Amino acid sequence: MISATIMRSLSCLLLAGLATAAVSPYGQCGGKNYSGDTSCQSGYVCQYQNDYYSQCVVGSDSSSSSTSTTTKTTTSTTLSTSRTTTSSAATSTAFVGTKGLEFTIDEQPGYFAGSNSYWIGFLTNNDDVDLVFSHMKESGLRILRVWGFNDVNTIPGEGTVYYQLLKDGTATINTGTNGLQRLDYVVKSAESHGIKLIINFVNNWSDYGGIAAYVTAFGGSQTSWFTNDAAQTAYRNYIKAVISRYSSSSAIFAWELANEPRCNGCDTSVLYNWIKSTSAYIKSLDSKHLVCTGDEGFGLDVQSDGSYPYAYSEGLNFTMNLDIDDIDFGTFHLYPSSWGTTNDWGNGWVESHGAACANAGKPCLFEEYGVTSDHCSIEAPWQKTALSQEGVSGDLYWQYGDTLSTGQSPDDGNTFYYGTDEFECLVTDHVADIQSAS
Ligand SMILES: *[C@@H]1O[C@H](CO)[C@@H](O)[C@H](O)[C@H]1NC(C)=O
Ligand SMILES: *[C@@H]1O[C@H](CO)[C@@H](O)[C@H](O)[C@H]1NC(C)=O
Ligand SMILES: *[C@@H]1O[C@H](CO)[C@@H](O)[C@H](O)[C@H]1NC(C)=O
DSSP states (O other): OOOHHHHHHHHHHHTTTOOOOOBBBOOOOOOOOOOSSOOOOOTTEEEEEEETTTEEESOOOTTTTTTTTOOOOOOOOOOOOOOOOOOOOOOOOOOOEEEEEEEETTTEEEEEEEEESSSGOOOOOHHHHHHHHHHHHHOOOOOEEEEOOESSSOOTTOOOSSEEEETEEEEEEHHHHHHHHHHHHHHHHHHHHHHHEEEEEEEEESSHHHHHHHHHOOOSSSGGGOOOOOHHHHHHHHHHHHHHHTTTTTEEEEESSSSSSOOOOHHHHHHHHHHHHHHHHHHHHHHSEEEEOOOOOOOOOOOOOOOGSSTTSSOHHHHHTTTTTTTTSSSEEOOOOHTTTTTHHHHHHHHHHHHHHHHSSSOOEEEOOOOSSSSSHHHHHHHHHHHHSEEEEEEESSSSEEEETTTEEOOSSSSSSSHHHHHHHIIHHHHHHHHHHO
């Protein structure tokens, strides 16, 4: 353990020079027109993602030898023994559904606001989980998208949560107190607060393991993962393990195949086939909950300006994938600074996806959007566009921030916090707009 840690720090120093490591975990550290700091905090390295975006990710450079594996960024906290009793207010047990171009929550169709938190299932203090859901409930946020995966190639140190160990061709699901029991508490607390969860099963990126962690254990590559039998068997077993825990829970908004799946340079049939077969598999386990892909919305000819996100280079065809029967709604994300577009361009991106969803007769969820500064002035117009766009039935900003027992929740640069002016603008005011529009 110690030597691995030292090696990681060393390689980080070598890559970053002797400059003070500055960019936060998962923050931007490079890309066309990027002028900020290019060095990452200790334990992270700057990894190229596309021409417009490099990101600080865990560990040593992927081109270096394989001794380094995933470490976790979760703040390690002591296990709380005190359980707060959460609000006992009656919440509906109806499942989330769709009606035409709208989602239904508690059987009411409408437009819903929500957020993302990749970290909530990795917390070890139940009170912190309850705090987030009580603040969300009070604020009128209805949906939280969380990471339902946390894959490692070596077991992390005590106090660090992980969900699945992938090693030497074998997958071992961790159902212990530092494993899926942490996600159990998230679902339980969401249930008692009336919050609906989107739970995904794997990451395209290497944060919290991702496809790269499967590749380390099962071989192949990032792009062959989608058709690699051993990797897909492990992935499906994992899906089954998670779904079997919560298939009767009214707190599930949807099951999601992956966070931002891409197959760079692949024919669009690769992802199409994978989405089709995986969504059918999920419906065979649980036909009552909604299923979505979790993609960024790339590859679209509706209102396309031919820019990188509208193109098909990441192996996605939005219209074709949305047509799959077992996919209940479309997802799209928006990060102009990572994609080489302007912030204003984002409004057209929202409109074009709403139009594509309306064509398909299914709702769209504006599932992630973020900027690293001027949150209110840049993101509020996107929210207004989404709210008035037919075919878009909800939005989830990236990402939720709050003050936990350990201090502020992780800030990847895009975070804004409960109780701030930005929260007032993008949550309180937005929720009021949604209410007056309905
Ligand atoms: C995830 O996205 C990055 C950025 O495009 C890409 O380099 C990587 O290959 C992707 N992974 C997969 C499995 O497509
Ligand atoms: C995307 O899918 C749609 C619907 O199947 C199809 O009409 C279109 O030609 C596809 N575009 C590309 C570039 O594959
Ligand atoms: C990036 O920089 C180039 C050259 O300075 C400029 O023409 C272009 O508009 C910039 N792109 C963005 C998205 O700011």
